Amino acid sequence: MTVLNGEDEVVELCSDLIRIDSTNAGDNAGPGERAAAEYVAEKLAEVGLEPKILESDRGRANVIARIAGEDSSRDALLLHGHLDVVPFNPGDWTHHPLSGEIADGCVWGRGAVDMKNMDAMMLAVVRQRLSEGRRPPRDVVLAFTADEEAGGTYGAQWLSDKHPDLFEGCTEAISEVGGFSVSIDDARRLYLIQAAEKGIAWMRLTAKGRAGHGSMLNSENAITELAEAVGRIGRYEWPVRLTQTVTTFLTEISKTLELELDLDDAEATVAKLGPLARMIGATLRNTANPTMLEGGYKANVIPQSATAHVDGRFLPGYEEEFFETIDELLGPNVSREFVYHDIAIETGFDGALVRAMTDALLAEDPGALAVPYTLSGGTDLKAFSRLGMRGFGFSPLKLPAGLDFSGMFHGVDERVPVDSLRFGVRVLDRFLDGS
The missing domain is CATH 3.30.70.360 (Alpha-Beta Plaits)
Known part of the structure; x- marks a missing residue:
């Protein structure tokens, strides 16, 4: 198998995912996530995994894959990301929201922030590690879900209700809306990790x-x-x-x-x-x-x-x-x-998983300070918490000072810096080694 470089791949993966229209207007009448799910499944199969595509309704597709760890007797870790995005008006955008265009050092398009950026980082890290023959310390389950933007009825909620066996052994999880930086000064950055x-x-x-x-x-x-x-x-x-x-x-x-x-x-x-x-x-x-x-x-x-x-x-x-x-x-x-x-959810900011996130950030950014915060919205973690998982928002991105990243969630001109994606791949790789 050809050895892959996740930092090189992540930008292309992100652009490809953005170009796939997976708009979710909440009416179950859109294009659905099937095309995006097939793309993800193909990328996972290329490195030896056996992903499952599960449809909860026509076109509402979810992808699940399990990576065997070095010690499968340990509790497993879930990495999850959603494939759907919110609607958009192309006339309001500098670059078409389905273009995945790379301009001004960023990947542009709907989902660049929420959350095809993290989907791409997950794929890039997994593909690199498996092409190198590196297994994680424990089993890792990958879930790419449908319908998060409308509450997860056809995605995480359905998976948790109908296929809980696919998450056997998973006690911890990471996903979106956390791990991004906010600059304090030239040398220091806060990394907000969602704990509630x-x-x-x-x-x-x-x-x-x-x-x-x-x-x-x-x-x-x-x-x-x-x-x-x-x-x-x-x-x-x-x-x-x-x-x-x-x-x-x-x-x-x-x-x-x-x-x-x-x-x-x-x-x-x-x-x-x-x-x-x-x-x-x-x-x-x-x-x-x-x-x-x-x-x-x-x-x-x-x-x-x-x-x-x-x-x-x-x-x-x-x-x-x-x-x-x-x-x-x-x-x-x-x-x-x-x-x-x-439901509302909250977990303490302590334990081995928090140390793994903090250590991975510090290794790539010595000016990092990881702090927990509460998300005013909601994610698929609500559904997975019902299976007994403790979860965090950890999609690590070192961002330029002054970039209003949180303001781009569901906003116009969504974009993610190329360097931030590459940083995220390095951090997630270190995190998996230490988790």
Whole structure:
């Protein structure tokens, strides 16, 4: 077998994956992930693995492969990445989002950040190691999933429910939205490793009233009831709740940046974090943002009902408080139902896996400081946690100072620096040796 170089391959792999349209609009009517899954499976088969492509529905394809480790009696490690991407408007982009173009030192396109970059790094590392005959210290399961961008119904959730045997022995996992750098100065960089995720509560609110003529008095106007409830929810100031992960993050970053930390006024510290403030600020409290409104069909008709949608996110340990508060804000005449509901998760920032991540980063960047943080969104880890896995967001990228990487998630002009991809391959290789 020809020995492969992961640093050389990763850019081409990333570009190839971006060029495959795997857009997921959440309606199960898009192109699906089949073409991307076949590409991944072919790349894994070329280095001797026997990947399985599993479809949960037509075109909704997942790829699973297991690499035998030097000691298969040890607990196994899961590396997982999703193959779907969110929709886009090509006219808004500098380079077409399906071009995978390499320009200005970056790979451009939808998925360059979320998360075909990590998919490519996983493939590049595995292909290099297997072409060199290097096995990991323990079994490694690779999962490339469908449907993460719509909650994982056809991907990680389905795999966990229908094929848990494929993850036998897996107790730990790594994947997206962590491990990327934020520059402190020329010599030091924070690497944010995701150790917790907020829970998700997408809710449909419904108010019912009495239909009637728009010119008449009506004390049971559904739109009025709904609008008042939406206003109460949208304006509510949720109290700060400091979780274990957030407290650790604030403590570490305050030491590093020599900031005065008052945990009774954590918002003051977060406000000093520049571009990080938006991302970290959302992890200090539960949130509930109204996102959609619908009611009525004619200007002179009072409708019988009206609906709204709210995107709710709750911190680990605060789900009960979240829903108690929401129900108080709704009032007696507005009901709620779930469009999508999933758990919050959190793990401690300690143990051998954390040391392996930290050591791998330091070996490639002596100015690295790894710190845990909470993700305000969600990932496939929620599904895999139900199989007993402890997981982290660790897609290592050393980024140029000033690049608003987090702002490119689901944004316009997604791009990842070529040098960052190569850095990620080196770090993941070291991480696997030490995991």
